[in-house]
Amino acid sequence: MSKYQQTIETCNRVCPYCHNSYQVENAECLETTRIEECEECGKKYHAYEMITVDHYAEPDCELNDQEHQWEPIQLSNDSFYDFCSICGKIRPGKPIKGYLKNV
Secondary structure (H helix, E strand, O other), X not given: OOOOOOOOOOOEEEOOOOOOEEEOOHHHOOOOOEEEEOOOOOOEEEEOOOOOOOOOOOOOOHHHOOOXXXXXXXXXXXXXXXXXXXXXXXXXXXXXXXXXXXX
């Protein structure tokens, strides 16, 4: 195992030797390896970015002409709201105080 380890940071580049941190400009974000020199300690290191894309998909009952399946969910303030168990939407309206206590 080496004395110095690869550094990974989502917002800044961090020197693997002295841990000096600086923000990478958007124009510098290339998926190629290059040699950079730390402005703080003067040591050289290999620098590169890995650009990733996250894909999200969210269900929606209304888009599929389906009825919501409302279920009461207790919140931390002891009130209840109706949430759809299919798409996760909340039923518009005021919270239902003590909903399950009366059932």
